[in-house]
Amino acid sequence: MLLTQRVLHVCESTVGGVGVFIRDLALDQVHRGATVAVAVPGGGPLLDDLLAGGVRVFPWDARPEPGPSLPRELVRLTRIIDAFGPEVIHLHSSKAGLVGRLLVRGRRPTIMQPHSWSFFAKTGRVRDAALLWERVGSRLADVVLCVSEDERRLGGVEGVRAEFRVLPNGVDLASFTRPAPGDRGAARLRLGLGDEPLAVCLGRLHRQKNQAALLDVWPDVRAAVPGARLALIGDGPDRRDLAAREVEGVELVGQIDDPRSWLAAASLVVQPSRWEGMSLSVLEAMAAARSVVVTDVPGMREVVVDGAGAVVAPEQPAELLAAVVRRLGDVDLGDAEGRTGRAWVEAHHDRRVQFDGIAALYDELERRRK
Known part of the structure; x- marks a missing residue:
């Protein structure tokens, strides 16, 4: 038009x-x-x-x-x-x-x-x-x-x-194409990553996105899934506090122009927000056919439908921990949820x-x- x-x-x-x-x-x-x-x-x-x-x-x-x-x-x-x-x-x-x-x-x-x-x-x-x-x-x-x-x-x-x-x-579906076999490995090679389970959180480092909740549970995630890594993609006012915690297995990547390589490399994308309208980063993760774990705040449950990942209660670390551990420990489950999410985004977003x-x-x- x-x-x-x-x-x-x-x-x-x-x-x-x-x-x-x-x-x-x-x-x-x-x-x-x-x-x-x-x-x-x-x-x-x-x-x-x-x-x-x-x-x-x-x-x-x-x-x-x-x-x-x-x-x-x-x-x-x-x-x-x-x-x-x-x-x-x-x-x-x-x-x-x-x-x-x-x-x-x-x-x-x-x-x-x-x-x-x-x-x-x-x-x-x-x-x-x-x-x-x-x-x-x-x-x-x-x-x-x-x-x-x-x-x-x-x-x-x-x-x-x-x-x-x-x-x-x-999202621009032409920019986020369906992954082919080997895409995850190729992306990890580009980023200098190994084959360890990898969760990615995309978003401004701000209390809205609540990345601190992930750092709270990450030692327990690694106890259940040895070697699990968390990459925080973005920048913002909480960066200094998050970095000062020095949680093992957590990397603050910083702001990047194009998240597609990190999404391709991810085993899981997680966003424990306190509030949202409708998260573009979650939609992009689903368009990249990645399983997602999000909190039950406005706009999230509309996107993360049954079979596309997990919606957990806000400020409930046990629920967040269980959802992340389950998907990092089961690659087939994560990939199946990613395919469901991709189909949903193609049809509705x-x-x-x-x-x-x-x-x-x-x-x-x-x-x-x-």
Whole structure:
């Protein structure tokens, strides 16, 4: 589907899955014929990709939390909107959603995409304030676009009243092809790995992703599965604390541009998140035909269906330990679950379907205003 609008994407971060999503969506929209800009913090390889692909980049240095920087962020975004003249504004995550909706207030077609509700990450009065804002702010967007049915449902349960749409996250299936015999060994050879059982955790090193829970159980994993290794792929604010624990068998690989070799090498992919919208890294693992172990938080159970891996209760180390040990100790089980997961992603999480749906939504909003 072609696009002719001028589209502005706004987000307070290009880190992790949200940044990848914005990059891939913006580049897809340029290919469809749209004139696309992003307002994001400066720096990073994703911005180089955007610029090379014909996307205009406006530096917008916003802090994730509300605070004294809010007036400055409002002024800067006002100037960006005036300079670019978007016909559609697509806001991603909580801070962009706050600043953008306060500024635009329905005067231009506006989509708010939470990528997991902000109030899930908060406690106490901060959570109450975030929830109150989402209840009020939802009226200032034409559509609230969710990446999972869980995200939509939980917004409604918490009193967020909006015109909701759900377009589940997807992956580029052409980039994550079905593995052939020998792919795991070849990937391990490229990475300098041996034949030991290997679990991989992909994601920002942050309390949301809860990599510390894996370090808590890893000595017991190795007691049950001798030689088992854990690779943490990513970077973030928890890196120093995780590294300081010096858990045997755990490697902090750091940030990488392309996870496919690590996914191919893995016996298992595990993500013990505290909250999610719908994890792109889990979808990529399933697209790579790898068994997954995840926690039962919004968006996860929709993806990890029966036979594709294990869904365990959050903050329950015994359940996490048992699920990881079972799959690291049984290669045939892991491979069978990987095939089931790949089939599910092919049927339900093709990125082309998601991006087609967003293009159709833009067209619908434009027609409403005429």
